[in-house]
Amino acid sequence: MRFLPLSFAIAKRMRRDLFTLFFAILFPAFFLLIFAVAFGKTGPMKNQRLDLAVVNRDEGLRVNFGNGQDTLLLGVTLVDVLESLSYSTSSGWMRSDSSSSGLTGLDSLGLGARRPESPVFGVVDTLREADALKKVSSGDLDAVFVIPAGFTKAAMAMAMEDVMGRVFTGAMDGFRGEAREPEVTGRSSGEVAGPTGPWSGSSAGPGVLGRKPTVSEIQRMIDDVSRRLERRGKKTGLPLDSLSLPSRKADPVALSLAGDPSNLGFTMAGGIIRNVLDEFLKKVSQRSLEEAKDFLPAEPSAATADLISLENSSVAVETRTVFDYQVPGIIVFALLMLVSLVSVTLLLDLTQGHLERLKLTRMSSLDYFLGNTLPWMVLSILQLGLLFGVAKLLGYHNAGGMLAGVGLVLLGSLSSVSLALIVAALAKNEKQASAVATMIAVPLSFLSGAFFSVRDVVVSRDFFGHSLGLTDLSPWTHTTKALVGMLTFGKSLAEVRWNVMMQVGLTVLLLLVGIGLFSRRRLTAQR
Amino acid sequence: MLLTSEDIASLSVATRNLSKGYDKGPLAVDSLDLSIRPGEVFGLLGPNGAGKTTTIRMLLGLLRPTCGQVFVHGEEITTGRQRVKSRLGVCPQETVLWPELTVSEHLYLIGRMYDVPGKTLRAETERLIGEFSLGEKRNQPTKRLSGGLRRRLNLAMALVHGPDVIMLDEPSAGLDPQSRALLWERVKQLTKDGRRTVVLTTHSMEEADRLSDRVGILDHGKMLVLDTPDVLKRSIGEGDVLEMELDRAPSSEAMEALRRHGRVEQQAATATTVSVRGLDIMQRFPGIVVALTSSGVVIRGTRLRPNTLEDVFLKMTGRSLRD
Numbered sequence: 099m100r101f102l103p104l105s106f107a108i109a110k111r112m113r114r115d116l117f118t119l120f121f122a123i124l125f126p127a128f129f130l131l132i133f134a135v136a137f138g139k140t141g142p143m144k145n146q147r148l149d150l151a152v153v154n155r156d157e158g159l160r161v162n163f164g165n166g167q168d169t170l171l172l173g174v175t176l177v178d179v180l181e182s183l184s185y186s187t188s189s190g191w192m193r194s195d196s197s198s199s200g201l202t203g204l205d206s207l208g209l210g211a212r213r214p215e216s217p218v219f220g221v222v223d224t225l226r227e228a229d230a231l232k233k234v235s236s237g238d239l240d241a242v243f244v245i246p247a248g249f250t251k252a253a254m255a256m257a258m259e260d261v262m263g264r265v266f267t268g269a270m271d272g273f274r275g276e277a278r279e280p281e282v283t284g285r286s287s288g289e290v291a292g293p294t295g296p297w298s299g300s301s302a303g304p305g306v307l308g309r310k311p312t313v314s315e316i317q318r319m320i321d322d323v324s325r326r327l328e329r330r331g332k333k334t335g336l337p338l339d340s341l342s343l344p345s346r347k348a349d350p351v352a353l354s355l356a357g358d359p360s361n362l363g364f365t366m367a368g369g370i371i372r373n374v375l376d377e378f379l380k381k382v383s384q385r386s387l388e389e390a391k392d393f394l395p396a397e398p399s400a401a402t403a404d405l406i407s408l409e410n411s412s413v414a415v416e417t418r419t420v421f422d423y424q425v426p427g428i429i430v431f432a433l434l435m436l437v438s439l440v441s442v443t444l445l446l447d448l449t450q451g452h453l454e455r456l457k458l459t460r461m462s463s464l465d466y467f468l469g470n471t472l473p474w475m476v477l478s479i480l481q482l483g484l485l486f487g488v489a490k491l492l493g494y495h496n497a498g499g500m501l502a503g504v505g506l507v508l509l510g511s512l513s514s515v516s517l518a519l520i521v522a523a524l525a526k527n528e529k530q531a532s533a534v535a536t537m538i539a540v541p542l543s544f545l546s547g548a549f550f551s552v553r554d555v556v557v558s559r560d561f562f563g564h565s566l567g568l569t570d571l572s573p574w575t576h577t578t579k580a581l582v583g584m585l586t587f588g589k590s591l592a593e594v595r596w597n598v599m600m601q602v603g604l605t606v607l608l609l610l611v612g613i614g615l616f617s618r619r620r621l622t623a624q625r
Numbered sequence: 626m627l628l629t630s631e632d633i634a635s636l637s638v639a640t641r642n643l644s645k646g647y648d649k650g651p652l653a654v655d656s657l658d659l660s661i662r663p664g665e666v667f668g669l670l671g672p673n674g675a676g677k678t679t680t681i682r683m684l685l686g687l688l689r690p691t692c693g694q695v696f697v698h699g700e701e702i703t704t705g706r707q708r709v710k711s712r713l714g715v716c717p718q719e720t721v722l723w724p725e726l727t728v729s730e731h732l733y734l735i736g737r738m739y740d741v742p743g744k745t746l747r748a749e750t751e752r753l754i755g756e757f758s759l760g761e762k763r764n765q766p767t768k769r770l771s772g773g774l775r776r777r778l779n780l781a782m783a784l785v786h787g788p789d790v791i792m793l794d795e796p797s798a799g800l801d802p803q804s805r806a807l808l809w810e811r812v813k814q815l816t817k818d819g820r821r822t823v824v825l826t827t828h829s830m831e832e833a834d835r836l837s838d839r840v841g842i843l844d845h846g847k848m849l850v851l852d853t854p855d856v857l858k859r860s861i862g863e864g865d866v867l868e869m870e871l872d873r874a875p876s877s878e879a880m881e882a883l884r885r886h887g888r889v890e891q892q893a894a895t896a897t898t899v900s901v902r903g904l905d906i907m908q909r910f911p912g913i914v915v916a917l918t919s920s921g922v923v924i925r926g927t928r929l930r931p932n933t934l935e936d937v938f939l940k941m942t943g944r945s946l947r948d
Contacts, residue, residue, distance in 0.1 A: 103737035107726060114725040114766065451721040458685060458715050459738035460707055623689040623703075624682075 104469025126432035240363035426581030427548035440518035497588025519612030634699035643693035664819035668837030714788030882916035
């Protein structure tokens with residue numbers, strides 16, 4: 099445990115050396131401030147257009163809601179929604195005002211769009227997915243979005259879950275009205291005559307079957323109620339005959355979004371599309387209820403006039419700016435700054451004779467490494483806290499808590515100390531170390547996607563099931579990706595496990611090289 | 626003389642055929658055989674570039690010898706370095722301190738690095754702070770200490786883990802007379818019990834003479850002489866030295882007359898200081914005066930002194946300047 103006294107001594111030295119401490123902790127915070135001003139809410143970069151290719155294979159669905167048959171093409175509608183999304187001046191992005199686009203199926207849903215002035219997406223319709231993917235590889239597109247066949251069918255089937263429940267309730271109300279008639283004409287109280295069939299019983303309501311009815315059962319029930327009412331010379335006032343419900347049965351479909359994970363645009367597109375899709379399906383369901391309202395009991399909630407409008411949505415991604423994607427990057431930049439600080443400190447130990455003084459003691463290479471690493475790891479956690487706090491003050495919209503980043507930052511600081519060991523093993527003095535560390539750390543910051551997404555060179559298209567780019571060979575790339583995922587998007591550790599695994603693997607590799615090289619060149623007896 | 630295993634085990638420090646060469650040039654240390662006994666203060670002298678620092682660094686295990694072996698208490702330093710380290714205490718030539726750490730923090734850190742248990746370390750820290758008069762400054766960062774205090778702390782750090790062999794590399798360099806006197810006193814006490822050994826390198830012949838039990842003079846990587854200071858002083862000639870300050874350089878005839886009274890030393894033919902070394906030099910003094918004054922030289926001052934280690938040093942290493 100010789101490393102602990104060494105760690106404490108180094109920590110004391112750091113605490114008493116305010117100049118170094120200032121640079122180690124406060125400089126990244128100033129950097130954050132600069133980025134917030136440049137790319138925060140008022141920054142021009144927030145209106146970055148994301149280039150998206152859409153492969154729409156949806157064939158639509160013929161449907162009759164009582165006012166005539168129509169072909170519903172929700173795939174086309176979704177594309178239209180994406181095209182019409184625009185950046186607002188007060189928040190991240192929003193749906194533009196809608197108007198009729200003349201597209202088939204849109205009129206029935208009341209959807210439409212005009213081209214927004216500041217679009218979120220530059221959408222390219224295509225049916226050639228392979229070509230689009232090539233453009234992603236070459237950096238010409240941020241992502242390829244595939245809407246599969248059966249999308250409308252599946253979306254409507256989901257929507258019909260709600261509709262059928264309501265229709266069933268309405269039908270049963272009608273049935274109860276019909277059943278109460280004899281009571282008025284002298285039938286004994288308490289006798290409830292109901293229609294024959296599966297819904298006969300002593301009480302009425304959706305729970306009478308003990309399960310949700312099927313579409314055909316509902317249809318039969320509506321027909322039955324209508325006939326009874328007509329037999330008695332009563333009108334339902336509802337165009338029950340014209341009602342034709344879509345099937346609840348549909349094959350599950352998966353929409354896919356493909357892109358380069360190191361591309362910040364792809365990450366942004368993923369977040370936005372995920373939220374748009376959720377909102378879209380919700381609105382389709384609401385619209386279906388709206389269409390069937392004449393058959394339904396009292397509305398449980400007010401239907402919205404604009405089905406796809408997201409102006410007032412509280413979905414977190416709506417208020418994101420480029421700054422939100424850069425905050426994790428600046429945390430990684432701060433980690434990479436450690437390379438310079440640690441390597442200079444190690445070289446000062448060497449040139450000022452401290453290392454030789456310690457070599458005379460029983461200190462081992464591991465003691466020296468751990469003793470030097472622990473204080474910097476603690477510092478990086480303090481740095482994370484400070485950067486996170488400052489980022490929040492500057493308007494950072496995070497979906498994940500700061501604690502989610504602690505492990506990643508500790509790993510990242512370990513990577514940085516390892517690289518510093520390599521620099522300190524090869525440099526002759528602190529000036530060289532500072533210059534070399536800066537020359538390595540600054541490009542690494544950019545290549546790791548700390549500030550902006552970079553075009554990557556693909557090394558392997560299938561590396562344990564993942565595409566591997568040249569920048570993926572840097573552990574800090576994975577720190578950035580994992581931090582963006584966990585802090586900005588609120589992803590779980592399981593969701594970023596690939597990046598964490600890569601980070602761990604690359605850090606261990608770097609650590610072994612660092613310790614080996616430093617021990618051999620600095621800690622053993624000179625030749 | 627070849628050392629046996631028993632010899633090596635009984636010695637504090639021993640080297641066998643120790644050599645160090647670099648890429649080009651002659652060997653910095655050439656086949657050095659040292660036998661330093663427990664309880665001994667061993668003075669290692671030599672001009673700049675003689676190989677002293679290289680030797681010390683090899684003794685400490687900081688530098689790998691080209692060939693040969695180093696033993697500390699019978700343990701070879703390359704194979705048992707971790708065990709040997711606890712037995713070695715080092716006071717480097719340069720004061721190596723962390724400017725932001727205090728006096729007591731330095732002693733604590735170094736003690737912990739030698740695995741000294743907490744209680745023992747606290748007691749030892751207190752003892753050393755008192756012994757080296759560092760009490761008032763114990764909580765001061767070392768960047769605020771004077772040069773003398775820093776050197777005292779440097780020495781205290783070499784002793785905090787209770788080593789058997791203490792290497793002092795020019796310990797009194799830059800010390801004022803008071804601090805030097807304190808240092809010499811401490812060094813003498815260190816070996817009083819006959820258990821500890823001190824290896825001392827210094828450019829101060831007075832320091833080496835006063836402190837060392839034996840002195841070795843190293844030059845060009847080779848040990849030129851090795852013995853007690855008294856034997857070494859006697860080895861360069863019995864008798865005393867008469868140093869005379871003249872008004873001008875004596876003529877060749879005057880020099881010839883002087884040589885009849887003893888061995889004459891003159892740094893250069895034009896030098897005005899002349900030394901005559903010989904037995905019963907005071908009885909010869911009148912004759913020396915006559916020899917000089919008859920040639921017209923005026924004697925401005927005289928000094929009589931015994932042989933010193935410096936005489937030995939200069940005789941062995943010559944008077945030419947080194948790099």
